[in-house]
Amino acid sequence: MERTIGDDTYWLCRLLHDNLQLPVRLLRNDHTVEAVFDSEQARHPLDPDSMTVLAGIFADDSLCDKPCYSKWNGFDQYVWLRFGESCGRIGAIVIGPATSSIVTDKMLEGFLYDNSISGIHLDSLREYYRQLPVRYQKSMLHAGTLLYYLVYRQPIDVTEVIDCSVPFHRLIGMNEVLERSLTDRRLNLNFHHHLNAVRMLMQCVKEGRKEEIVRYYDLIPRENAGVLSRRSQIRNEKNLAICVVTHAMQAAIDGGLYREVAFTASDLWIQHIEDLHYVEEVAKAIQEVLFDFAERVSRQRVSRCSKPVAVCQNYIFNRIYEPIKLTELAEEAGVHPAYLSKLFKQETGMTVSEYIHRQKVEEAKKMLDLTNESPLEVASLLNFHDQSHFTKVFKKYAGITPKQYKDRAV
Template structure:
């Protein structure tokens, strides 16, 4: 009973916050303070559809119209307010795209908390780009996920441990299966080996970091637990066709 009351209280709080944010967005649009509706819709539709490539393209070519003003007292505060609006809209788009309500709201809460912790305008811009791509990635995963419970469990574990070593033995232990049997099962369903899938997902994360952050190649290699930068570059080129440096310069 207490748990239900807490959930209802949390839901009422979130609903109130969302009403406030949407009221702010409505005010902006009425006064031409926000970027164009068409550009915003393209971004949110790309998130809702899980279309990561289109989303990246839209984010690379922002609207030429001015962005809104939610705070006249501080450029940093204004950027944070706009970012929170962006996270809220992206959360709604992800839910419409099929991401579970609880998962989307949990992500939203964490992202908004992180926005508040940032101290530079450029950091907020970079982080919001990463947030949009991450929501689109989750929608894409949700739409494509038609595998067995065991394989889905493996994919979820890998997605949650991209910044760890993520060994096959640990994944097998989690599923209480023999590693050899698990690898055979995974390849039969997904079409690539479990080891290749782990590498593929880490490279997808590396691509997002290369686009949305200023982290060095050495940092990204370390964060994603590749043994060294040479090996990281080799694996990256295997999946993407170009080196990490070429990818960053291209996008």
């Protein structure tokens, strides 16, 4: 039988409120409020009954038994834990709302403009946001890890809270003002002020320290962010996001990521950002950009070699479709061919020729998976002597022939 919310849960919520100094609410599964732990519960002028927030918490894509983080209107931060059947409880615990920085008139005006909302709401919105506590996003994420530990007595990493984040969706049948007022996260990064925090953030990307990104992500207040579009909030956020992609790409290259990989990833991220429609989607994308580049650098560093070998690996990567000679590699690395052969074998466990063949086979797999090219055409594109030689090398490293690999993929 399902257990209702008991005294232990009330005590837990009271403990969270007293220590975090944030609003905490207990919710039932029918979206009604069981209890509120807050001295003065502020009501949002556009959603006084928190209908959108409650619907978002109990939406189908809102995970059970995992702490979730989200924003509504781009400013209001929430963390919640929705209980599943396995927990023996019903409902959810919600921490928030709080803002990640002081919400200025300029930010509110941009929000009203983007959503075609009358400026008559500016005063009430300004008063509402003056009442909310200000907490960095990192603090809210850590509140989620604390909530999870208090309920389940198990630790959880802050990045898992980010991964569980879901946007609040529009409600069907809401009044016109509220329907048009829904926007999502705002970007916390600022390249005009607090340059030390920005440098530390990019240093995390450069060093492949994904887990440290959250630590610096909130140190740059949004109210001072650069203005790259005077009239549209979403265009401004996209422009700032593209700046972040560019900086992260360069940081990743400085950290050892292959240039072509970095440039290609950058192009794809910018295209993705341009296709987004809401501010929260842009903010979520920018976190994913930073995590993605940091993770790529981290994977690259696992096999970090000496500079001559690293130069050769990068050269081979960029010219995988060309014939590659040892003398060319040695010249590129600035060492004698004999020395390079010995060093390469010592650090990678294989000869230069074996390494090139292995990389060509990996590229051949991608072509067979993703294109309509035949094994013969792939062999020609990758500059193998003939199809027989290609088949022999492919089978050595893949365990099956190119034709068998292609047929299996189909």
